[in-house]
Amino acid sequence: MSTAVNRAINPIKSSFHWAHRNLFRSPIDSVITLTLCAFITWFIPPLFDWFILQATFTGEGNEQCVNDGACWIFVREFLPQFIFGFYPEESRWRLVTAVIIVIAFIGIRIVFKKKVHKFFTLTLIVSYPIIAFILLYGGVFGLAVIETHQWGGLFLTLVIATVGIAGAFPLGVALALGRQSNLPVIRAFCRLFIELWRGVPLITVLFMASVMLPLFLPQGLDIDKLLRVLICIMLFASAYLAEVIRGGLQSIPSGQQEAATALGLNYWHTMRYVVLPQALQNVIPGIVNTFIGLFKDTTLVLIVGLFDFLGIVQAAATNPQWLGHAIEGYIFAAFIFWCFCFSMSRFSLRLEQRSHLKEKPMTQPS
Amino acid sequence: MNTSNNIITFDQVNKWYGDLHVLKDIDLSISKGEKWVICGPSGSGKSTLIRCINKLETYQSGQLQVNAKVPQQVGMLFQQFNLFPHLSVLENCTLAPMRVNGRNQQSAIDIAMHYLTRVNIAEKAHQYPHQLSGGQQQRVALARALAMEPEIMLFDEPTSALDPEMIKEVLDAMMELADSGITMVCVTHEMGFARQVADHVIFMDQGSIIETAQPIDFFDNPQHPRTQKFLKQILPY
Ligand SMILES: Nc1ncnc2c1ncn2[C@@H]1O[C@H](COP(=O)(O)OP(=O)(O)OP(=O)(O)O)[C@@H](O)[C@H]1O
Ligand SMILES: [Mg+2]
Secondary structure: OHHHHHHHHOHHHHHHHHHHHHOOOOHHHHHHHHHHHHHHHHHHHHHHHHHHHOOEOOOOOHHHOOOOOOEHHHHHHHHHHHHHOOOOHHHHHHHHHHHHHHHHHHHHHHHHHHHOOHHHHHHHHHHHHHHHHHHHHOOOOOOOOOOHHHOOHHHHHHHHHHHHHHHHHHHHHHHHHHHOOOOHHHHHHHHHHHHHHHHOOHHHHHHHHHHHHHHHOOOOOOOOHHHHHHHHHHHHHHHHHHHHHHHHHHOOOHHHHHHHHHOOOOHHHHHHHHHHHHHHHHOHHHHHHHHHHHHHHHHHHHHHOOOEHHHHHHHHHOOHHHOOOHHHHHHHHHHHHHHHHHHHHHHHHHHHHHOOOOOOOOOOOO | OOHHHEEEEEEEEEEEEOOEEEEEEEEEEEEOOOEEEEEOOOOOOHHHHHHHHOOOOOOOEEEEEEOOOOHHHEEEEOOOOOOOOOOOHHHHHHHHHHHOOOOOHHHHHHHHHHHHHHOOOHHHOOOOHHHOOHHHHHHHHHHHHHOOOOOEEEEEOOOOOOOHHHHHHHHHHHHHHHOOOOEEEEEOOOHHHHHHHOOEEEEEEOOEEEEEEOHHHHHHOOOOHHHHHHHHHHOOO
């Protein structure tokens, strides 16, 4: 209370106090503070210069970029390509529609909260993959077929990440449960699967899928390259996820399962309603961490000739008419990746806070 | 003894944990509606014995017959309550009636509220377990078990994790339940409860049933020296 009064009466004095308390508490603190200040004054102005003051924002061609700073026209010029890849321009509305459906659904959930009927949610979640596939790939309802080798850019990155996450999650849960199964065969299989996928680098897996696998497949049977990559990333992430979720399962005291069994709940009900909700809640940070890792790993598909967001940026940077702007491209790519990853981590924080478990420690001893 | 009336029958049941012989030739017949109290020193196999009744433990030899119609008609209360912390009190009590007995939500809520009222905790229905005291949690656990309308209730030291001032509220709820004609098997060291409610008291030591008696005889005239020693330890006067 007294600090609030102080601040009102004498803001200079109280800010001096604040600085003393937080920045110059000890000699070491003072040294660190001063060093950082020096570093910032030395470092920030040139950056600011490059990003804004000396940068070129308007104009048409590469020739306009005569200043020393960044050439943001480059990013603006290629933005549609960064986002949509080589997806034909006249069909891009289909991608936009697919995204709008998701945003509209989330919007409805936020506005109407619990009033949204479970049935509606479930229907949409089940039917969305089909709707999205029809929109993206086409082939029915008079929509032109757009082959997956034309997919690219941020759009492809998002497709890989979403399919990867949506597939890896149920698979990870199943593997984690399988590793604790009473049946030795299932237990051994899940362990083997997890260790196998965790033991090899993703790049190797992608190479195998795109180069080696076709050699083993019978002639004429050709699985879409993107599909192969999707399956690989999904399986890869599911192995990591399984280990995270297993940690969560182990954190649940055995009394929970005993109580559920004593009430007559069968194994699946016990997992579905008692153990998994708590176990997943306990490892939300680990799960989201895995998803963020997966999201960034999508850039590796470049290796097998798919042009994800980063791949397109890289390709644009080597465009002969726009040489010398790779840095702007990479910075832009980094910024977009950061936005997505940061939103994921904020989302995970919200999920965590929503938990009733975390409000207070459990009174139940484990 | 009239065997047709037996609801739980142990016949030469033996159990081992590796080399450890935890149940030795257990013979026991419990009739419908009877109240049994099991006591004995720590590690004597009391928990193991009653956990065999609802199949939380297996045994290696002998026979155990439970004549409840379906397994979920054996309810159980644990020392650590074991409420589901992510579910509200009401949801704790409606989960099994809905998922196991196939009740619809409304009928599950009705029966849950009925038993929550009976154990005097209906006003906490929408709170979460961590917001309740130990005694309140144990009463919720009792309501949760009763909502399945069991024929047999098992209790494994339901009051020994509670502070003294909360023990009475749980014992009161259990005594009230005893009047309803349900079969009760109760591991407890609450001798007042045993005297008042039990039809029979069992004393176990090192995996064997040492003595079975009516409460009056058991407390005032124990036959076996080990029983006498045990009673001296827990009943100082
Ligand atoms: N899962 C297990 N694995 C190995 N030994 C066990 C296991 N559970 C119990 N035991 C052993 O079996 C014996 C009987 O245990 P039990 O829990 O039935 O005793 P209790 O009479 O209930 O004791 P308490 O009064 O301490 O609860 C003990 O010696 C215990 O160490
Ligand atoms: Mg015990």
